[in-house]
Amino acid sequence: TQLLEQSPQFLSIQEGENLTVYCNSSSVFSSLQWYRQEPGEGPVLLVTVVTGGEVKKLKRLTFQFGDARKDSSLHITAAQPGDTGLYLCAGSNTGKLIFGQGTTLQVKP
Amino acid sequence: GAGVSQSPRYKVAKRGQDVALRCDPISGHVSLFWYQQALGQGPEFLTYFQNEAQLDKSGLPSDRFFAERPEGSVSTLKIQRTQQEDSAVYLCASSLMRPTSGAQETQYFGPGTRLLVL
Numbered sequence: 001t002q003l004l005e006q007s008p009q010f011l012s013i014q015e016g017e018n019l020t021v022y023c024n025s026s027s028v029f030s031s032l033q034w035y036r037q038e039p040g041e042g043p044v045l046l047v048t049v050v051t052g053g054e055v056k057k058l059k060r061l062t063f064q065f066g067d068a069r070k071d072s073s074l075h076i077t078a079a080q081p082g083d084t085g086l087y088l089c090a091g092s093n094t095g096k097l098i099f100g101q102g103t104t105l106q107v108k109p
Numbered sequence: 110g111a112g113v114s115q116s117p118r119y120k121v122a123k124r125g126q127d128v129a130l131r132c133d134p135i136s137g138h139v140s141l142f143w144y145q146q147a148l149g150q151g152p153e154f155l156t157y158f159q160n161e162a163q164l165d166k167s168g169l170p171s172d173r174f175f176a177e178r179p180e181g182s183v184s185t186l187k188i189q190r191t192q193q194e195d196s197a198v199y200l201c202a203s204s205l206m207r208p209t210s211g212a213q214e215t216q217y218f219g220p221g222t223r224l225l226v227l
Contacts, residue, residue: 043218096154097152099151
């Protein structure tokens with residue numbers, strides 16, 4: 001069974017702080033995706049990483065895929081209240097997505 | 110253009126009642142997925158369709174769960190004799206192409222149906 005472990009599960013920080021969310025697995029994935037989900041909405045794709053060691057930047061968000069394609073991280077610089085939400089990593093080999101349990105981020109103004 | 114839509118958005122059912130949840134994928138999308146999301150958790154895969162063919166139903170938790178996509182477009186997830194543990198958000202997602210090994214086609218999610226079984 002493929003599992004993705006996300007940490008931390010909850011994070012409450014002040015505006016302007018930096019944070020990192022981790023996503024780890026014992027399985028290799030052909031691609032890994034990061035989603036953000038707002039209350040009452042479905043997950044929205046932020047980024048897809050496919051190459052071991054790959055780093056992608058999306059404004060203040062930096063995503064990294066581990067060399068062995070088993071783990072990933074999401075780093076947010078200078079967090080803002082608008083970053084508040086549930087962040088999900090999801091791995092895929094055959095199309096269906098295997099999600100981590102999510103990280104609930106609260107950024108206080 | 111229109112995204113994935115789901116109906117109803119909220120459903121309250123009495124234990125033992127049958128429910129049907131509808132998903133309208135993005136027009137032309139070949140693949141359709143159903144996921145179940147418990148409160149505060151990540152979504153869990155239920156089943157996958159390629160056009161009208163149900164190619165993977167390994168995530169359906171019991172034989173009370175049944176999904177169909179008869180014309181390769183709209184899909185319905187049916188839950189018979191609902192139980193309290195069925196309470197969750199049911200998410201539908203669609204993607205343009207069929208999945209291929211080594212590539213990930215973007216899945217677009219609907220807003221979900223929140224099911225509460227009393």
